[in-house]
Amino acid sequence: MASIPAILLKQRNWAPYAILAGIMVALFVATALSSTYLAHHLGDPAYVTGYTLFGFMVFLIIFNIRKRLSMLPIFKVRWWTPLHVASGILVIALFWLHTGTLWPGGLYEQAIAIIFYLVSLSGLYGYMVLRVYPGWLTQTGIEVIYEEVPAIVADYREEAERLILECTKETRSDTLARYYTETLDWFFRRPHFIINHLLGGRKGIHWVNQHISTARRYLNDTEREYLDKLNDLASKKNRIDFHFAIQSMMKLWLLFHVPVSVALFLLSLWHLLLVNVYSL
């Protein structure tokens, strides 16, 4: 499996991304220069940095709305995503430009800062997830629809149980059945080794191999044929587990990122109101 930095840097065509990065850098420089100009000309630099920051935050929020309005031909999502990511990184820089510090002074401003950093960190984590995990999924060689995972897991379990019953009937021995009940049954119940899969580990397949090879020495030839089929099934199930873990994380990070972003937007809106009421 390719290393995370290698995957992050892997890009067939850098030109559009370089242009996008250039635009974002230019926007930041323009904002910084405007703010410096205002600071040097008796103006209020927080005014320009604040409204620019808020504008970009609105743009970032719109991405979520855009995804819901898939019927509207407002650019393709494959453009919106890099724009969202680039804008997100720009917003971090704008936030520091606006506050002039990593950690502001007021209680309310500190609350905004905490939420902002949570949104930023979760966003960066999400970007990493979206860049790294799809490659890992491709490397499994199968495609799995996330919503189908429970049905597939149930299918595999039923198939495993069918094989055990068939083996028992055919060999009139319960060795494999007992071994299944004590070990592999747990494995087929639901997806396992989630964290290890997320980290790109192979603990799942090692677990399966270890238990299959342990059982093999106690089985006769017929039972071993069934054990091989079980092994094949467990390997497939492990890949489904991997898909489930990875796809879950690709969705779960949004479970944090989106609500916190909404909270940040509301807090920023209140901040904007307060600033206008009290000082601007």
Next chain:
Amino acid sequence: MKDINDNSHENNSYLRPNCSFQCGRAKMWRKPCWQGPDQKGGCGGTSECTPYRKGDRYECRRPKHAGGPCVQGPLPDGQCANTRVACQPKPRLRERRKQFSLIAVVTVIASIAALMTTGENGKLSPLSMDAGQLSSVHAGFTREEGCGSCHTVHDKDALSWLQAAFTPHDQTEGCLNCHQFGGPNTAPHNAEFPDRSDLPNPTCNTCHTEHKGDNFSLVQVSDALCSNCHQSNTTSFVKNHKAFPDDFPSSEPNTIYFNHDKHLGEYFVEDKWLDKRDRAFGERARDACVTCHQVETASREVKPRPYREVCANCHDDQIRGREFVLLTYDSLTPLSGLLLGLNEDDADDEDIGGEKRAELMEKIAESGFDPVSELLDEQGQSDFTTRLFKGMNSESIRNAATAWAEGDDYEPEGGTEIKLRGWKAGENANGDQAISYLISGHEDQVIHDWVDYIVAVLNSTDDENLRDSANYALSFLLDREEGAGACGKCHQAGVVSSVIQPGKHEIQWGYVGQANRPYTRYSHAPHINLLGSNAGCKTCHKLNAEADYTAYFENFPPQADQFVSSFSAISKDTCTECHRSKIARFDCQLCHTYHHKPGFNIDFQEKRKTSHE
């Protein structure tokens, strides 16, 4: 077992990814039903199909991917024969995200509302709008009133808030409740600059930012702000600040004549002077500036110590016992000439001066001191009558005048040999019969008053004759060599400057510092602490042996443009030896101030309360 790569519609059910709920069985890792939950989250799979009535019969509608039509077929009443226990559908991640977002919205709004709830005295709690800790200088007076101390909209109703959100704010008025300046409050540098119509009128918030913590400096601003108006392209003191003037910092003439070069080069060094004066003091003073300068109170200037401490030892004898002659029996002095309103020529003229003198003496012989009072009254200077002749014995003067009128010498009781301080009549030090005054010492009040009188005449009359007379009297009194009391030796320039520019200058007897530079500041204290109080001074203050310091003081009246300091000018390079990157500050505000005479309104507490009412 289903092939996971088989995505044909016959073998797959529609998974409804946009549906808010997922099958409860799937959530428990069992096989989900093909129908899935309904939109409201109810189980949709209590039966395996919904039979379809075709003619008078019901047909099974179980799809192929779910096993196809069942063997039993529908019940006669049209119900599916294969029923299941209803599952409990669970929200999908998308729905969870929506729920969490809603919780976030409610939490934020509730938190803001809860933290804004009315606190004590019906005032809004500032927690949900805490913009940061106030600076220590402002934290105190806002403690009672809170945000409302400065933000007038605080504690107002929602409509006022809404209006305030769309109305520009200027808190300057609030600031001025407490702060005051020596000129127009919002004008640049609190001063008028008629030649610069382009200058803005900044508000307090333009430069000062609050809510940055108790240690934040409200007064520290960026150098760039200065360059808004000061278009000198100065971006850095080190790089391109203009050079200091050639006479910096001693551009203004001294009010007291003190020749550093002479004292440090001769009087405190050469034995002939040290033996004559105070050797110990001289030896100390030649090495240590602090012998004469008050380093303990060093600030913008290191003022010289008082006369009594540093000058008197050597110079007191040159003052005490000197004689001030008002008139002799046969001649007028410039001072008595001024009393009679006679200019230099008339006073010296035998006919005019002699006649006036004889007339005055006759009157004094008749009625004592009264004629002199009348003369002062005529000049509008009656305030000086008692001051100028303080301690004078009117009877003694009258007797002297009587004796002189009869052609006799006057000898007071006890004889003229008695060296009393003050006024006396009779033989003076030169052997002349005179009315004279013996100086008591430095800061003799009578001499002071005579100088004040002359200056008062000069500043109050347009009579050329009288002005000539006064100028003659002043030059006589303040003569640097012969002047009575030897005042002029050191103080001539300080006194005469009040005459040259009346109204602008007061008589400056004492030390007056250098030019009043309202927008610059400097403190000797940290420099002395760092460089040392002795040799440290010489780092910046270097004697200039070639400077003609005395030229200015030798002229009467002194000409300001002739003044040259005993010290070489201090150049910018001297400062930049230390005030440069990574060593010491060199921003504009280190040496320059913005506000002119910043201060506080004494009644600011009342004013603030009134403005809030």
